[in-house]
Amino acid sequence: MDGLGLDYVLIDCPPSLNILTVNALVAAHAVLVPLQSEFFALEGLSQLMLTIREVRQSANPSLRIEGVALTMVDRRTTLSQAVEQDARENLGDLVFRTVIPRNVRLSEAPSHALSVLDYDPSSAGATAYRALAEELMSRETA
Ligand SMILES: Nc1ncnc2c1ncn2[C@@H]1O[C@H](COP(=O)(O)OP(=O)(O)OP(=O)(O)O)[C@@H](O)[C@H]1O
Ligand SMILES: [Mg+2]
Structure with missing residues (x-):
């Protein structure tokens, strides 16, 4: 990364969209979104997408979405299956094939x-x- 000898710098953010998160979005090249498969987090995700669009239109035009990673996945439960299916239907290739199991x-x-x-x-x-x-x-x- 840009002469620092680093390949990746990860900025770990709180789940809420506050001033700290927005600062991270302004500083970053890309966003990696962990999506917990235990409840419907997709509503929060659409708010995040709106914020990303706003950041692109102002301070960081080249900000990209790296992908959405499903976490706490337990494919034995219907809820986890439903969240995964919903995420893949709505977000397509943005969702990583790899999932993080519980x-x-x-x-x-x-x-x-x-x-x-x-x-x-x-x-x-x-x-x-x-x-x-x-x-x-x-x-x-x-
Ligand atoms: N895939 C998983 N399977 C089981 N436990 C997990 C898994 N991922 C996270 N946890 C546990 O869930 C809790 C919260 O995880 P984590 O800290 O990654 O979430 P977070 O959303 O970043 O929380 P915070 O808002 O506190 O930063 C921790 O106790 C962690 O050990
Ligand atoms: Mg955390």
């Missing part, structure tokens, strides 16, 4: 102050996050 290792890792990639690299959660990173990188080179 995985207890992901919830344990922070209490050990570790990334899940260090805490349990072979867990389903770590495997899914690596696959998501690969998919993101392959989209950028495609």
